[in-house]
Every structure is written in C-alpha cells, then in structure tokens.
Amino acid sequence: MDESEEARVLAITKDYGELHQAILQLLLQVKSIDSHKLTRFVGDAVADIVIDEKTIKRRQESGNDDRNVAETERNENKTDDDVEEQNEQRQNSRENRQLRIQVRKRLDDIEVLNTMGVLNRRLTPLNLCIERMIDENSTDDVESSTDEAAYIYTLINRKSTKVLQISTSFSEKEMKVISFLLDLTFGDSTGDEDTSSRREHYSIARYDTLNNIRSGFGYSMVEAEQLMTRLVLDGWFELFDTSYSLTPRSLLELKDYLKERYPSVSTCLACGQILVRGLECKVADCPVRFHSKCYQFYKVAHQNDVSCPGKDCTGSLEDVVDFS
Ligand SMILES: [Zn+2]
Ligand SMILES: [Zn+2]
Structure with missing residues (x-):
C-alpha cells in the first residue's frame, strides 16, 4: 500500500459513512457479536470500500487506454491481451489480499470503540444504542492467555424498559415461563422481605428448570426441553455446566428491566x-x-x-x- 492509498484508508476510517451503515446492518442482523469478529468485519468493510474505489479507477484508466489502441491491432494481439489480463487479475487479487491484512492490522479495539461512539450519537434519537459487555465465557478460550479481553457488542432498544423486548418472538404463555425463569435466576429465593441480602447464584439447575416448567405451566418434559432449547438457540439463555444462566446479550438488552425488577442484582x-x-x-x-x-x-x-x-x-x- 503506497502513501496515498494509506491516506485514503485513514480518510475513510475517519469519515465512516458507508462503514456505519455496514456495521448497523450487521448488528441488525446478528443482534450481538464479539469484538474479535467485529474488528475483522470492520477491517474487511474498510478494505472493500478501498478496493471498490481502486477497481473503478482502474476501469476508467483502462477505458482510456483502449480508446487509444486501434481496433485492428487489438484483434491481432488478442491472445497476448488475454494473458496480460489474467496476469493483471492475479496481481490485483494479491494486492487486495495484502490490503485486507494491512487494514486489519491497523484497526484495533480502540478504533472500533470510536466507531461505536460515533454510531451511538447518531442512534440516540432513534432510542437505539450499541453497548458492549465483557464476555466472561471468553476467559476459557485460548485467546485469554493474552491480556486482550473479548467484548460482546449488542444493539439495544432503549424505548421500552418495562416490557421484555424478547416478547415479539414468544407466545404469552412462553413469556410467563421466561418471566418465571428470571424470577428464579434473580429473585429473592427465600421469599422474605429483605431483598438486600445477596444471592449466591445467578443460574438455575437444568433439571430443576425443566421440572418447574413442567409442573408450573402444564408442559410435558419434552416441551419444556424444547422451549429451553429455543431460548438457548435464540441467544437468551446459555447452558453452563449443568445450569442455565442469561447470556451477556440478554444481560445487556434486559439491563434496565432487570435492575428495576430486581434492585439487588x-x-x-x-x-x-x-x-x-x-x-x-x-x-x-x-x-x-x-x-x-x-x-x-x-x-x-x-x-x-x-x-x-x-x-x-x-x-x-x-x-x-x-x-x-
Ligand atoms: Zn465488568
Ligand atoms: Zn469487600
């Protein structure tokens, strides 16, 4: 990458327009993503923008060249042209690969964080915001041997703090079960008035959970299991050892709701x-x-x-x- 290209990458990472849209589209689709994947995505998005620009410029230049070459001469040298074109394509894809690697190296978490800051300022009027939370699960990963922490970024709807935002994809009965599971996880288990006493666990044993859903809500054991599987697949709960707990994404998304409902959380x-x-x-x-x-x-x-x-x-x- 020469100096003028580097300057262009920097200019784009400062300006952001298309990048903002790309990140927003991504977050709208996946809801939450860890910081390593996000950094890679942002890097590729920046590289794509630069590559697009380069391709357009190259096409314009070769268009000008073509007009200068006589048609007869072109026909005579057709095979040579083909070989040349192939070489050029190979050269381009090599350059593009290198560009991607360099852009990725250049971007770090701080850069991503800055992008989120800019995005959040634009999202505020829409009652949306991107929040990040440390990914406690990542401490089990190989990557935790480095000092780098992994974060989960989630797009959050700030509009309705009192209504559970997962409600759109679940029936009324299922919502009652979910509400019950939250009570089991965060509520005062002793049932006494003193909510200031802290709980020792914020997870619920798998077997107890299924059994409670069965006996309390008229589900069969299989149906209870199916509902929990759905909640896990949708990213709301996770099964850790033999217990269910809320995922970082749920904790972020439901933060205001949980703090209001369970003040001692x-x-x-x-x-x-x-x-x-x-x-x-x-x-x-x-x-x-x-x-x-x-x-x-x-x-x-x-x-x-x-x-x-x-x-x-x-x-x-x-x-x-x-x-x-
Ligand atoms: Zn923390
Ligand atoms: Zn202390």
Missing part, C-alpha cells in the same frame, strides 16, 4: 454491567463483585491500594473467590 464494580459469574469479595455482606477480566484490569489500575473498594469492607482486593 449484582453489578461488576469495574464496568457497571450486571454479572452472573465472576469473582466476589470474601467478606460476608460485602457486595463487591467483578468479572474475572475486569478484576485483572482493576487490580493493575489500583496497585497501590489493595483494600477492597466495598463501603465499610475491611477485606483485601486479593481476597476474592469465584462465584457462579
């Missing part, structure tokens, strides 16, 4: 998002919880003060335990 001290798995302070009654990745970042940023950030907590930032 845990949030990550570092990123402020609801969390269902992660680390918690060992001290009883201390509400401090983190995503595992957020905890690592937080510790690095607070090297000089290892006391737990919990109000009235005498514990240490080092004394955390897993919860799920």
Whole structure:
C-alpha cells in the first residue's frame, strides 16, 4: 500500500459513512457479536470500500487506454491481451489480499470503540444504542492467555424498559415461563422481605428448570426441553455446566428491566454491567463483585491500594473467590 492509498484508508476510517451503515446492518442482523469478529468485519468493510474505489479507477484508466489502441491491432494481439489480463487479475487479487491484512492490522479495539461512539450519537434519537459487555465465557478460550479481553457488542432498544423486548418472538404463555425463569435466576429465593441480602447464584439447575416448567405451566418434559432449547438457540439463555444462566446479550438488552425488577442484582464494580459469574469479595455482606477480566484490569489500575473498594469492607482486593 503506497502513501496515498494509506491516506485514503485513514480518510475513510475517519469519515465512516458507508462503514456505519455496514456495521448497523450487521448488528441488525446478528443482534450481538464479539469484538474479535467485529474488528475483522470492520477491517474487511474498510478494505472493500478501498478496493471498490481502486477497481473503478482502474476501469476508467483502462477505458482510456483502449480508446487509444486501434481496433485492428487489438484483434491481432488478442491472445497476448488475454494473458496480460489474467496476469493483471492475479496481481490485483494479491494486492487486495495484502490490503485486507494491512487494514486489519491497523484497526484495533480502540478504533472500533470510536466507531461505536460515533454510531451511538447518531442512534440516540432513534432510542437505539450499541453497548458492549465483557464476555466472561471468553476467559476459557485460548485467546485469554493474552491480556486482550473479548467484548460482546449488542444493539439495544432503549424505548421500552418495562416490557421484555424478547416478547415479539414468544407466545404469552412462553413469556410467563421466561418471566418465571428470571424470577428464579434473580429473585429473592427465600421469599422474605429483605431483598438486600445477596444471592449466591445467578443460574438455575437444568433439571430443576425443566421440572418447574413442567409442573408450573402444564408442559410435558419434552416441551419444556424444547422451549429451553429455543431460548438457548435464540441467544437468551446459555447452558453452563449443568445450569442455565442469561447470556451477556440478554444481560445487556434486559439491563434496565432487570435492575428495576430486581434492585439487588449484582453489578461488576469495574464496568457497571450486571454479572452472573465472576469473582466476589470474601467478606460476608460485602457486595463487591467483578468479572474475572475486569478484576485483572482493576487490580493493575489500583496497585497501590489493595483494600477492597466495598463501603465499610475491611477485606483485601486479593481476597476474592469465584462465584457462579
Ligand atoms: Zn465488568
Ligand atoms: Zn469487600
């Protein structure tokens, strides 16, 4: 890539118009996507725009050349032209491949984050926004050996916080089941008035879930299983070990709803998002919880003060335990 081409890539990544549309179209289709895939998508979209421009320019140039060549001469050299054209095509596709690699290298998470910021400013009047949340599942991946955290980006409808936004694809009866599952996951299990006492688990055992749906809503075991499978396939719940919990996407999408309905729901001290798995302070009654990745970042940023950030907590930032 020469200097003028690099400048053009930069100009496009600053201007964004087509890129915005591409990202929006993508998010509208897939609803949520992890940051690695999104970075790759953005990179390819930028490269496509540059390649399109190059192709148009090349066509214009070769069009001018053709007019300068006499028709008879063209016919005589037809085979030579074909070979030349093939070589040129090969050369072009090699250049395009290299361009894609270079654009991908150039884009990092910050660039993507900036794009989201610009997009969000444009989305606000439509009551839409793109939110990101750390992907706690990615800590099990090979990629977690690097310091890079994976995020989930989700397009969220901010219009109706009181209505469950999944309702369009489920029947009224199914919505009652979902509402019941949310109560099981986040509600006060003891049934006593004190909602400030924290729950130890934000997941529900698979067998109990199916059994509850069967006995409480008149489903057969097979039907209960089918409904849960649908909720998993649609990306609302995930099966982790032998328990169901909400996916990062659901937590983002239902954040306002969940916080309003279950005021004592845990949030990550570092990123402020609801969390269902992660680390918690060992001290009883201390509400401090983190995503595992957020905890690592937080510790690095607070090297000089290892006391737990919990109000009235005498514990240490080092004394955390897993919860799920
Ligand atoms: Zn967090
Ligand atoms: Zn604490």
